[in-house]
Amino acid sequence: MTEHDGTADTGWTTLRLDRPLAGVVVLTLDRPDRLNAMTDTMFRELETVALALDRAEGLRVLVVTGAGRAFCAGYDLADAEKLTSLGAMGMLDLQERAARALAALRSIRVPVIAAVNGAAAGGGLSLSLAADIRLAAPTAKFNAAFVRIGLSAGDLGASWLLTRLIGPAATAEFVYTGRLMEAAEAERTGLVNRLVPADELLDAAVEMAGLICANSPGGVQLSKRALQANMEIGSYAAALELENRGQALLTRAEDMPEALEAFRHGRAPVFTGR
Known part of the structure; x- marks a missing residue:
């Protein structure tokens, strides 16, 4: 994988790409000062990178994580005030762009491992759900508190994926209350595959990627x-x-x-x- 496949390590404003092993790419959401919150720019970059990675001949596994102390805090509230002024079609355009980004990530032909190092809230929860496998640090927290800000938990695939991971009743209780789910509960319910000490999380994800790379x-x-x-x-x-x-x-x-x-x-x- 080289710059010619559209996945150069530099040139992105919200993402960072690293290649710790042959065939393995680590995609890091890189807005640590904003808890890696999502913006329209991030959605555009995420879709572009995901589509390019899907075409990258040597890619075998993708690992997704967040810089700093959070995985992804959802949509950046600094940009949220403009949402009500977009108009119905403008808001639909933004929502569909976000959905395309996560759909592009989920449909990459190779396994995607989410290394959830901290808070995964709102759209950040949906991003973690788009992965095939989720490893989490004990500091990880999950939240689908859309109802607390007047929105629906039917966002970026969360309503479809959550019910298949933890079941309809557990999903209903989780999204209707808008409460936090701590890492231990997330492991117990099957939302994450397993917990890994925070300082070993990325290494564990790369190690798992290596095991996958050993197969056909x-x-x-x-x-x-x-x-x-x-x-x-x-x-x-x-x-x-x-x-x-x-x-x-x-x-x-x-x-x-x-x-x-x-x-x-x-x-x-x-x-x-x-």
């Missing part, structure tokens, strides 16, 4: 496609059909024969993703 790129990518698609498919038969096609496709690629050959000879496979 095509197998991982089609696994993600099957998992996401089957969240939206309403029947067992349709899920089987999707799985059958994915498995048939992968047997035509190079990685499965390589894995079998490596197993026969007692060596580690060399995956190419071709």
Whole structure:
């Protein structure tokens, strides 16, 4: 991955990109003085970066985290006063731009790991939900307090993703009260996969990314496609059909024969993703 794939490490005003391992990119929300709160600029940059990363040939795993003491505090309240003056269509345009940014991140073909290092509130909660896997520091806090400011918890995919992670009843209680969910409860309810000490969080996310990178790129990518698609498919038969096609496709690629050959000879496979 180079500057030619549109993912240069510099040139962004709200984001930072780092590459700690081959095939692994860490995307950091980089507005620590504002608790990495979201702005229209961040939405534009996030969508652009996500689309570019999805086209980056060598990408295997994306890690998303926040600079400083927060993951993301949601929409920047310094910009919120202008929202009521935008008009219905202007507000819809902003909302759709934000939704496109998170949808682009969620639909990246490779696994996305959120390293939630602090508060994930409002749109920041939605951003963490857009990841496939969430690791959290004990200092992480989650909040969907849209109702406290006269808005709906149906925001940036939260209403759809939360119910699938923690269940409809737990989601209803969480969003109707607008309360904080501490890290321990988030782990217990399944909102996060596991807790990691704060000073080890990013290393743990990169280590997990490395474990994923050791596997067949095509197998991982089609696994993600099957998992996401089957969240939206309403029947067992349709899920089987999707799985059958994915498995048939992968047997035509190079990685499965390589894995079998490596197993026969007692060596580690060399995956190419071709």
